[in-house]
Amino acid sequence: MQALERTATDDILDLFDGLMSALALRGEAKRRRERLRSLKDLDEAALLLQQAVRILLDETVPDADLRQRVLNSLGETALREAADAVQALASSDDDPMLQVLAGSYATVRRFLPALLNGLVFEGAPSAKPLLDAWHFLQQLEQPGRGRPKWAAAPAAVIPKSWARRVFPGKGEVNPQAYTLCVLDRLHQALRRREVFVPSSERFGDPRAELLRGEAWEAARDSVARALDRSTDPAVELARLQQQLHAAYTEVGTNLAHNTALQLLQADGQPYITLTPLAAQEEPGSLTHLREQLARQLPPVELAALLLEVEAFTGFASAFTHVADGQTAANDLPLSICAVLLAQACNIGLKTVARAEVPALTLPRLSWVQQNYVRVETLTAANARLVDGQAGLPLAQAWGGGEVASADGMRFVVPVRTIYAGWNSKYFASQRGVTYYNFTSNQFSGFHGIVIPGTLRDSLFILAGLLEQQTSLDPREIMADTHGFSEVVFGLFSLLGFRFSPRLADLPDQRFWRLQKEDDYGPLNELSRHVINARLIAEHWDDMLRLAGSLKLGKVKATAVMRTLQRAGSLSGLGRAVAELGRVEKTLYLLAYVHDEAYRRRILVQLNRGEGRHALARAVFHGKKGELRQRYREGMEDQLGALGLVVNALVLWNTRYLQQALEQWPETETALLPDDVARLSPLLHEHVNMLGRYDFTLPESIAAGQLRPLYNPENWQERFAPVE
Known part of the structure; x- marks a missing residue:
């Protein structure tokens, strides 16, 4: 009750x-x-x-x-x-x-x-x-x-x-x-x-669970050590001053040699512009490698792909009955894969049901969907896929999982529901939701949040890092301009994360300093805005308490972001976090305008997230790609299933690409590490998602063996009709 x-x-x-x-x-x-x-x-x-x-x-x-x-x-x-x-x-x-x-x-x-x-x-x-x-x-x-x-x-x-x-x-x-x-x-x-409202879960008091009193006194030192912060605000302000001085000095010294950066003036006010990054050239060896590997991938039905990944990872065992003490149903992995495919492809259970297969009858699939597929089990199963991806050498060549990006997919919701919102830019005259998801530099999606309409992304970006339940530990996250705010910069800094957004309005950004008398040479006028250091010092203990409460999961990040960003019930604390965020944002801006490699790294990771969205769109093809769930729980379940199936497809592709790379030296020249690092598992031309949903698997594949690769010279045979 x-x-x-x-x-x-x-x-x-x-x-x-x-x-x-x-x-x-x-x-x-x-x-x-x-x-x-x-x-x-x-x-x-x-x-x-x-x-x-x-x-x-x-x-x-x-x-x-x-x-x-x-x-x-x-x-x-x-x-x-x-x-x-x-x-x-x-x-x-x-x-x-x-x-x-x-x-x-x-x-x-x-x-x-x-x-x-x-x-x-x-x-x-x-x-x-x-x-x-x-x-x-x-x-x-x-x-x-x-x-x-x-x-x-x-x-x-x-x-x-x-x-x-x-x-x-x-x-x-x-x-x-x-x-x-x-x-x-x-x-x-x-x-x-x-x-x-005290009786609400999403609209409750965000301060109620903050560490306070004796609990905070006992945890203060351990929280400060875990966050690598001093409890003395003077020490922290001195460290920030040193970092700012070093960053301004480096950018000012190299200003004459930085051809992409221009320091200009308009109406007597200085501003900066950056030349857009030129497209990164692809060597012929990379183009050849991509073409040959794509031709070698064996064709596969999406249903069989899910069964094969399940045999490799055992993710279906993470789906438990909603009532404790229930015995496992016969052929449960088969039923689970069928339900996941139906939800991810947005085609309904009738399309994948088979009356002659007990595990695939429509009543059985409906029962499994109601009792086994929910946010908790989807999260646990997805963690197994992420862990499986992280253990592959090829995925490790792409990154160690320490970097991630966050972006939203928009879905039109044509049915009447209170959980969809208006936005003419994305939904025309209809309503819709945003699936805000997080992609690691290994191409795996490790968390997702359903948002009614298109609320400001920065409200949710921190929640993805703190609430995700995989073995990955991303320390740096990239986002587009909508994920940016000074409060986000401040909280990321307090929690030991690095925030690296791609800003679309760079000339409008302010650069800040901690001390008015500092001399930054050619950047003096640009950095004329002064941080309120006194406000940071006065609220430093509360800032540590807030960061510790977030780190320990005592309070939800989304609720905290709402209060802080609107300068509401947390009084001066929100403004103090924003002041710290201005320092961190300035350090980020100085690194961004100075280092072309840093800007390109942000762009590459954001492109990986956008490529993953394109793959998800290809999978979510049914019913015109519209989401037709009326309730939040149904939306979370279906989009969670979509994220899991995309992860399964990415994992399957990575395994077979890795096998092809292992055989590469037998027929081709030596592999270049730079070429391997620029490969992508976001391929789906060889995966059939339309019309045929045959949930059968050869015994050898079910036992863990891989399918034979195709000869790249005869790759078109993959698409020959079956006799």
């Missing part, structure tokens, strides 16, 4: 968030339409008033005759009408949300009583005015006498931009405007976790 209560509470809050967002979008569209319709009247009124002002500014008109001259020329009635039109139509300093939500009270009123009586909200000290207003609305819903009067409504929650509409006169309150304002403030505070 407690688990169901948490789930139901999350659903209610997701529905509230989605409804308020939908009302805002609908109201904004209506406001824009009305604005366009009123522009003609506004222009006419403005032109008339413009003539009056010109007469007013005419120095040849005597002051005594000024008013009469204006009235005679333009007419008193026309002037009054023009002034009234400008007052009614011109934009004011009101909050845009006031205009957007103005016509939504009838909709809000339908669910407001249930929301007031059904959930208990708590908040940080800064949320007290909002909670007072919320309790006032709750009292208004109580039956009987003794309800408060609207004149007693708490006013502290109402910002100046709403004040004129909420309080039209002295002692007067507009109930509809007051209610809409409180709901809008609640919506925003809930998003940044300034207000939370």
Whole structure:
């Protein structure tokens, strides 16, 4: 019952968030339409008033005759009408949300009583005015006498931009405007976790599980050692100062020789630009190697590929029954592979069901999907595939798993659900979700998060590193611009990770320094912004406590990111983390503009993630590539199955590429290590994903042997029809 209560509470809050967002979008569209319709009247009124002002500014008109001259020329009635039109139509300093939500009270009123009586909200000290207003609305819903009067409504929650509409006169309150304002403030505070619901899992208090009191005192020294940090902020600030000075000196010294970097000025302000990286040339030996290896890969059905990888890794044993104590079903690996294929290819269980095979009947597959396939088992099975990939010599030639990239795949969700969001850029007029996933430099995907719509990536980027459950230990992560924020830089630094985003707006970035009097030569003007070191020193202990709580899994990274990035309930701590992030971002920017190899390494890893997305798109081909799950759990299960199947395909390709490379010296020249390092297992032309789903495997392959490679001279025979 407690688990169901948490789930139901999350659903209610997701529905509230989605409804308020939908009302805002609908109201904004209506406001824009009305604005366009009123522009003609506004222009006419403005032109008339413009003539009056010109007469007013005419120095040849005597002051005594000024008013009469204006009235005679333009007419008193026309002037009054023009002034009234400008007052009614011109934009004011009101909050845009006031205009957007103005016509939504009838909709809000339908669910407001249930929301007031059904959930208990708590908040940080800064949320007290909002909670007072919320309790006032709750009292208004109580039956009987003794309800408060609207004149007693708490006013502290109402910002100046709403004040004129909420309080039209002295002692007067507009109930509809007051209610809409409180709901809008609640919506925003809930998003940044300034207000939370104790009975919720995703909307709970992010501070509740932080180390504190005696627990923190006992753990402080061990946390500092684990993070390789000093408990003395002066020591840390001195280290950062030394790093900044060395980085600025290196970039300034080599500025004349760095042909890709230009230091320019616009409106007296310096900025930098970088020449885009030139395409990396591919030697003929690499092209030949790729072509020959691709021709040698044996053709395989995707169903048989999954069975073969299962025989090699035993990943199906990670799928356990949802109820403890259940005996393993007969031929469970066969059923598991069929369910995974159906979900990953987005084709449904009926397509892979076989009435003549007991393990593949439709009732059996449906039972297995309901009882065995869930986030926990998918995560455990995926860890086995990642470990299998990490143990292959060829994968180790690509990297040691210490580097990863993060990016999102967008999926249109055409069914009605509260777990999808709007974004015209990615979903046109429909809704969708983002599958934010993490790819190691060994091409394996080690974590994935389902995000409604397209929320800011930086909210989730740290969660992928802290919550992943594989043997990999990535210490550096690459991301696109959407994954960037100064808070992310600060938290990554505190936790011992390196954040390396690809920034699209480099000329707009600020470079920071710790001490105003430092001399950085040609970069002096560029680095004119000064870090608030005092803020870092004052909150250093809290920053270590936050990092230790994240490292030990006491608090969820996503909830912390929400509060810190919006400077909400954690007070000055969020700003202190951002100040540290500015130092780390400056160190990153200096390395980025100085080192071409570093920029290329970021680009290569991001390209690996994008290549993996292309492979996932090829696998997820059914139903127009649209995700048709209505509930978050179903989305997580299906996209988790997609990630697992892509990992299986990558692992299969890596094994066979490695076998072909072992035989290469017998027929070809010596292998170049640089060529091997630039190979990719993201191939699928030899894998049949359409139409045939034959879950049979030769005994030799099931026993662990590999399929024979094809002769590259006769590679077209792979696609000859079977007699």
